[in-house]
Amino acid sequence: MSTMTASAPVSRSTQDKLIIFDTTLRDGEQSPGVTLHIQEKIEIAKQLSKLGVDVCEAGFPVASEGDFAAVERIAKEVGPLMVNREKLGKPMIICGLARAVKNDIQRAYDAVKHAPLHRIHTFLATSDIHLEHKLRISRDECIARATEAVRFAKSLCNDVEFSPEDSGRSDPEFLCKVLGAVIAAGATTLNIPDTVGYNTPDEYGRIIHYLIQHTPGADKVVWSTHCHNDLGLATANTLSGIMNGARQVEVTINGIGERAGNTALEEVVMALYTHPKTFPVYSHIDTQQIFRTSQLVANKTGMAVQANKAIVGANAFAHESGIHQDGVLKHQATYEIINPSVVGVPSNSLVLGKHSGRNAFRTRLTQLGYHLSEAEFQRAFERFKRTADSKKAVTDTDIVAIIDDELGALSQTPAIELRNVQVTSGTGVIATATVEVVSTDPVDGTESVQVDAAISRNGPIHAVFKAIERLVDVNVTLLQYEVRAVSGGSDGDALGQVSVKLCDVQLPHIHFNGTATDTDVVLASARAFMAAINRMILHSRAHGEKAANGENGVAAKTGVEGAEVIDRRKVGV
Template identity: 70%
Template sequence: MVHSYSAAQQKKLIVFDTTLRDGEQSPGCSLNLEEKVVVAKQLSLLGVDVLEAGFPICSIGDFEAVKRIATEVAPSMEGREKIGKPMIIAGLARAVPADIKRCAEALEPAPLKRIHIVLATSDIHLQHKLKISRDECVKRAVESIQLAKTLCDDIEFSPEDAGRSDEEFLSFILGKCIEAGATTINVPDTVGYNTPEEYGRRVKYLIDRTPGSDKVVWSTHCHNDLGLATANTLSGIQNGARQVEVTINGIGERAGNTALEETVMAIHTHPTYYPVFHTINTKQLCSSSRLVSSLTGSAVQSNKAIVGHNAFLHESGIHQDGILKNKSTYEIITPETVGANEVSLILGKHSGRNAFRQRCKELGFASISDQALQKAFTDFKALCDRKKSVNDSDILAILAC
C-alpha cells in the first residue's frame, strides 16, 4: 500500500542535530571552541530545531563551548522567521548527578534548553559495562530524570543500545522515565545493528506498549555500521517518531550517524509519502556540508548522496543527452535546491556528441561547423583514452587545431 498524507495530516519533524557532540566523536574530527560556535551559527541558519552542543562534563573545553553557544547562538532568530523560534540547545549527561548539574550550568544562558540523559539498557551493556541489574538501571534512570526536572523543563532520555535491548524491559523503563518527567524519548540503535524493518517495528512496539507514550515526542538515533542509518531513521518516522537525531555529512562514531541532508531530502522529495514535514532551509545544505568538512578535516566522499562532489554530475552520454533535453530525466533534485550550483556535465570518455557540442558553445564556439565538430569530437575521445580527466583547456586546445 502506498502512503499518502495530506498537509493537514502531517506533523512537524523535529530535526535534532548532534554534529557537535556525537559527530565530533568521529576520530580526528575534534573542533575547538571558536569552530564550534561557527558551526552552531550555520546550523541555526540551516533551520535545525535542536542543537546538541556538547557533553559539558567531559572537559572544560566542552563546557565552555556549550555555554558560549547557549549565550551567543541560542537567542538568534536570523533566517528562522518561518520557524518562529530559536534553536533549543541541548547538552548530554550520563545518569549521574554531577553530569546533570554541570549540563544545566552550561545551558543556563539559553532561552530554550534541554538536558539529554543517556543510560544503557541492553543486557550486554548492563552486565559487561555498567555491571548493574535491570532494577538498578530503572532506579538510576528515574532518579536522574527527577533531578534534571528540577533544573530544566525539557528532558530527553536515551536508553543506550535500545536496538539490542529487551523490548518488554525497554517498554517498562521508558514508562517509568515518562512518569518521572521525560518529555522526549529517544530510541538509539547505538551500534547500527537493526534493519529498517526491525527498527521501525521496535519504534512502533514502544509507542504502542509504553505507558504514557502519547505524552512525549519519540525520537530516532541511528548509526551507520551496516549502511542503514538513513533507511532506519525513515522507517522510524513511518512508525511514529517525530524527532530525528542526525549529523551533517553523517559524521560520528565508527561508520557515523544518520546524515541530516539525506533524511531531509528524502522527505523533501516525497512530500506526501511521510507523515511529517520539515522546516530545514535546504539551500543551506551544501554550504553546511562544506563548512563541517573543512573544519573537521573529514572529507566527504565524492559520491556521497546530496552533498558529494559527484552528486549532480553526469558523464554518460545517454545521461547527458537527457539532461540537456530535460533535467528531470536524470535529476530527482535540482542542484539549486540544496545550494549546489556547479556545472552538472562532466566531459569524459563516456560523454556523447551533444554534451561536447554544448560545452563548445559555452566555450565560445557556437558556430562551429558539423565537420569541424566531428573532428574535434574524435580528437576529444582519443584524448580521453589517454587522460583520466579532460578539462576546458584541453578542449580549447583541440578546437584551436
C-alpha cells in the first residue's frame, strides 16, 4: 500500500484528534551524557503540560529510587495542572514505563496513580533476534508473558499501553497474534516501535496498515508510532504511520533520545500545521510554546540544538542569500513556510533599555507568554536592570535568555553559591582568578564563606575553573565548553550564553551540564561551571537513590526466567 502520496486531501470535519505522547523525560533522558535531577524533570513536565502534550511518559519507576520519586512527584504536582489546557479540557496523562514483569508494573502504578489521569506502559520484545538472543524464550512464551503483563496492568489501571519492542524487525503475522492477545487482555493503546530506526517510510506505513487490518480487535484500541532516527527517517516514518491509521505519536522535544534520537515533536506538529488538508489528523499543541520548550530542554539536558535543526534551530528562519533576503523583505511567504512567531521565536524588533520600568518589563513578559510569581518577577526584573546597565538595548531574545537563566536558578537550592569572581589577565601575564563561594550545610542550613585563588597559563576562564575546583574539593574533567551570542549588540555588548559539560573523574560515565547568561563571558563561564558542579553534588547526595542491585543505575534481576537485567539508559522501546 502506498503511504503518504496516495491519500486525498481531507476536510477538518473528517479529521481525528492526534494524541501527542511525549517521552522526553524517559527516552529523551536516555541520550548519552544527559542527567536530569528531579526538580528539572518537574520543570520540563510543567512546560510540556503548557505546550498541550496529551501524555507525558515521566520515566521508568523501577529503574531506581530517584526515577520513582521523579515520576511520583510529576504525577502529584504536574498531573492536576490545567494551565493553558482549555482546548483540551483535561490535564495531561502521566505515564510510567514498565517491562512485562509484575514488579515493574506495580512500581509504575504506584508512581503514576497520584495523577488524575494516569497510564501504565508495558513492553516486551517480539522480534526473533530479541527472543532468541536477549530473552531466550519461545514465541508462545512471549505471547503468554505479554498477555499476563497486560492483564495485571489492567487490574490496576484502565489506561494500559503495550509496545512490542523491535516491531520493525518482527514477523508481522506473529505480531498480529501477540497484539490480538493483549487487546483481549485489556490493552487500550498499541505502540509499534521501530526500535533501531531500521524501517523506511514505505515499510513502516505498510506495517501499521497491515497490523490494523489483520489484528483481532484492532478497532478497539489506539494505534501509536514510536520511531528512532538512526537513518534520519524518524519524522518521515511517523507521518507515514499517521497516514496509515496511527492516531498517537511518541515523540521528544528536539528529537533527543537514544543513539541518533527520536521523532521530534516540533517537526510532526508543524508538518500537520503547514499541511492541514493533507493529514487526516489535528493536534491541540500550542505552537507558540514550541521554541521556549525547545530552549528549556536544551538548557536542562545540555544538548544544544544544532543550528540547522528544523523548526527550532538558530538558522531555521535565517536568510543569507541575497535573493532570499530580497524575497523575504518583499513578502515573508516567498522563502518562509512558517512565520517564526507561530512557534514562539522571539522578535528583536522591540527593545527595552535601562530607562524601562517595572510595568513595561511586566507587560513585555506577558506578551512573551510568561506569568511569573511576584518573587520570580522581582528577581527577573533585577537581572534585567543589571543587563540593561551594560547592554544598551535588551531584545526579546535577551529577555527569554534572562528569564530561563533566572527561573533555572530558582528551581533548585544550590549546594554552593558563587558570591564573587575577580580575574587578572593580559598579554604576557599569567591569568589569576580569585573566587568567593558560600556553601550551605544540607543538615542544619548553616552557611560558610570560602575564598581561594588559582593561576593558569591557559587564560582567565581556566583560572576561574581551577579556583572553583579547589574551593569545592572536587576533581572533574571538563568535557565540553561552548559560548554563543544570544543576540547582537551595537557596541560589542552582546549577551553571551555559556554551556559547560563535565564529569567526576571517579564517575566518567555520568555527565553534568550547566548554562549561564551574562554580558561578561568570564562571569557567565564561572556561573555555568558552578551550576554543573552543583548538579554533581546534588546527584551524589540523592544517590542515596542507589539502584536495586548497586550503584550503576541497574535494577535487580526480576527472578523471572528470561527477564533481562535492566539499565534505564538502555531501554529499547
